[in-house]
Amino acid sequence: MISPPLIYAILLLAVPLLSIILFSFWTQTFLTINRDLTIENYAEALTDPLYRVLMERSLRISASVTAATVILAFPIAYYISFKVRPERKALWLFLITIPFWTSYLIRIFLWRVILAYDGPVNGTLIGLGVIDQPLSWILYNANAVIITLAHAFAPFAILPIFVSLEKIDRSLLEAARDLGEGTVMTFLRVTLPLTMPGVLAAVLIVFIPTVGDYVTPRLVGGSGGTMIANMIYVQIFDLSNRPMGATLAVLAMLTVTITLAWAILHVRFWVHLSDRVGGGVAGLCLAVLAAVVDIAIIRWVYLNGDAWFGTAGALGVMAAIMVGGAAAIAIFVPKGRWGL
Numbered sequence: 001m002i003s004p005p006l007i008y009a010i011l012l013l014a015v016p017l018l019s020i021i022l023f024s025f026w027t028q029t030f031l032t033i034n035r036d037l038t039i040e041n042y043a044e045a046l047t048d049p050l051y052r053v054l055m056e057r058s059l060r061i062s063a064s065v066t067a068a069t070v071i072l073a074f075p076i077a078y079y080i081s082f083k084v085r086p087e088r089k090a091l092w093l094f095l096i097t098i099p100f101w102t103s104y105l106i107r108i109f110l111w112r113v114i115l116a117y118d119g120p121v122n123g124t125l126i127g128l129g130v131i132d133q134p135l136s137w138i139l140y141n142a143n144a145v146i147i148t149l150a151h152a153f154a155p156f157a158i159l160p161i162f163v164s165l166e167k168i169d170r171s172l173l174e175a176a177r178d179l180g181e182g183t184v185m186t187f188l189r190v191t192l193p194l195t196m197p198g199v200l201a202a203v204l205i206v207f208i209p210t211v212g213d214y215v216t217p218r219l220v221g222g223s224g225g226t227m228i229a230n231m232i233y234v235q236i237f238d239l240s241n242r243p244m245g246a247t248l249a250v251l252a253m254l255t256v257t258i259t260l261a262w263a264i265l266h267v268r269f270w271v272h273l274s275d276r277v278g279g280g281v282a283g284l285c286l287a288v289l290a291a292v293v294d295i296a297i298i299r300w301v302y303l304n305g306d307a308w309f310g311t312a313g314a315l316g317v318m319a320a321i322m323v324g325g326a327a328a329i330a331i332f333v334p335k336g337r338w339g340l
Contacts (some may be wrong), residue, residue: 141219
């Protein structure tokens with residue numbers, strides 16, 4: 001019973017992925033594919049500053065979209081789970097899925113109209129006297145990409161958080177209140193930790209596809225909102241350099257994997273440090289201090305590594321630090337009450 005879906009998964013997932021990886025070690029001259037294995041594509045991709053800038057911008061936009069989407073989705077999911085009567089929850093979930101009734105492409109075009117120089121946003125603000133001239137920073141840049149993607153992926157964040165909230169045993173909340181906890185502390189010490197699996201799922205569901213989004217940056221991003229997926233398209237279709245496009249795709253997958261592993265496991269480490277000193281203000285300060293140090297190390301290597309190790313060497317050192325730290329935390333730091 002397992003073999004048919006396993007074969008299906010291998011044919012439709014593993015084989016295409018392995019094909020992309022194999023392609024990345026080939027080269028192409030005009031329409032001729034040279035199948036001799038080489039790392040020239042990786043050497044060029046890791047040393048060319050253009051690819052580095054696009055990957056950094058993609059991560060920054062995706063992180064902003066993820067943060068905005070999850071933060072805004074949590075109150076909605078919390079309200080539906082705790083405030084809406086059980087017989088009406090299905091209706092609320094049904095309303096959340098309404099944007100999916102229209103084409104994703106149509107929604108992007110609608111946002112381009114809404115955020116346009118002479119669109120309703122600028123028109124309303126001018127009519128209210130808030131601004132004197134239309135805002136130019138809300139379209140054809142990274143801000144427009146963030147706004148559009150945050151709206152498009154909002155349901156993907158609301159639903160997993162709602163499921164986690166629904167699984168919480170309400171008697172645990174009653175027990176916390178019986179033991180003297182207020183509403184805020186009950187949320188922080190009981191509700192939020194138990195919801196973290198849903199929050200983590202929402203982060204993964206939003207972050208991973210937005211890094212590789214092509215259509216939204218193409219239509220509303222302009223030159224300032226171009227992401228790595230747009231460069232992959234250019235390499236494959238405009239420049240007829242499929243191996244380089246495959247190389248950029250492989251590097252993008254590795255970058256996303258390393259970034260997510262580093263972030264998730266370091267949050268586990270920071271929470272672990274906080275719990276070791278009993279939580280509270282002291283635990284929060286210790287966790288913040290550890291986060292600042294960890295981020296500062298990565299930032300220093302990113303900004304100054306080229307002078308010390310070269311462009312490719314700096315990326316290798318940064319990846320080694322991130323992978324090594326994440327692996328050490330995964331091995332030696334147990335999962336805490338947050339379930340990370």
